[in-house]
Amino acid sequence: MIETGFYWGQNGPQAGSLIYNPDYWANSIEFYAEKWPQGQQDRLKFLQSQGARIAYWRSDKDSRPCNGGDKEYLPTAAEGVLQLIGGKPVICTNTCLHATLKPPRWNGSIIWIVALIGEVIGDEDKFGSQAREILGQCTEIPDDWIKADPTT
DSSP states (O other): OOOSEEEEETTEEEEEOSTTOHHHHHHHHHHHHTTSOHHHHHHHHHHHHTTOEEEEEEEOTTSOBOSSOOTTTSOOOOTTOEEEOOSOOOTTSTTOEEEBSOGGGSOOSEEEEEEEESSOEEOSSOEEESEEEEEEEEEEOOTTTSOSOTTO
């Protein structure tokens, strides 16, 4: 695992922790999306043009929440699935569907690229809204490959 190095930030090359850097992951979205079928790429571009927050979300190997989300209520993740939840969105509660630009900080075997739609709340670490559309799979990794960030 890469602990430190150089990454391409908003202002060019920067030194720091690559794998936990949100600029690295934000800049990687297009890399993963260009491997999708054209329809998925078009949906990503449309949602970006509408102001949706594009980020990552991790699920277990069965495409179900694995970081405290409601496995019984939410539909299984797959390309094009829209997940909705009621209530006023509050981070770290069951009234918020989450996403991040730091996916290694969270558990899960599958990393998805998602769009948070509508009001988006959060900080540099975690975002949330009442609507999350699964745009496509980024990558599938073994359960023991990238674990949650040990520094938090």
